[in-house]
Amino acid sequence: VQLVESGGGSVQAGESLRLSCVASGYTYASNCMGWFRQAPGKERELVASIYVAGGVKYYTDSVKGRFIISQDAKNIVSLQMNTLKPEDTAKYYCAVDWRWSPDIATRCPSASYEPEYWGQGTQVTVS
Numbered sequence: 001v002q003l004v005e006s007g008g009g010s011v012q013a014g015e016s017l018r019l020s021c022v023a024s025g026y027t028y029a030s031n032c033m034g035w036f037r038q039a040p041g042k043e044r045e046l047v048a049s050i051y052v053a054g055g056v057k058y059y060t061d062s063v064k065g066r067f068i069i070s071q072d073a074k075n076i077v078s079l080q081m082n083t084l085k086p087e088d089t090a091k092y093y094c095a096v097d098w099r100w101s102p103d104i105a106t107r108c109p110s111a112s113y114e115p116e117y118w119g120q121g122t123q124v125t126v127s
Helices: none
Strands: 002-006 009-011 017-024 032-038 045-051 056-059 067-073 076-081 090-097 122-126
Touching (some): 002 090, 017 032, 017 090, 017 122, 032 067, 032 076, 045 067, 056 067
Antiparallel strands (some): 002 017, 017 076, 032 045, 032 090, 045 056, 067 076, 090 122
């Protein structure tokens, strides 16, 4: 399994970035895809997730109205980040889940979601 992230970088407050993640390793579609972030000295948090089959999305409160998660193709997820703020500075990690469970439809789009696989992360710095 391989998760390859791209799109991070350094921007000014108010600007936008788009992160993309290509997940490979299974021929069938994943059940859940998401983005986490971790800032220095802070715990990793779920930023956004999407339950693929139902299209249900989750956003943490601090990014609602600014970030958009989307599935661009099978096993490819992106995060459009608009109106970036300095507090968005963090390393962003792609997360993917191919596991199925009876509660995946509610577990995926929730703050407590724990994914099956992680990417290596891409740095986003907002100044």
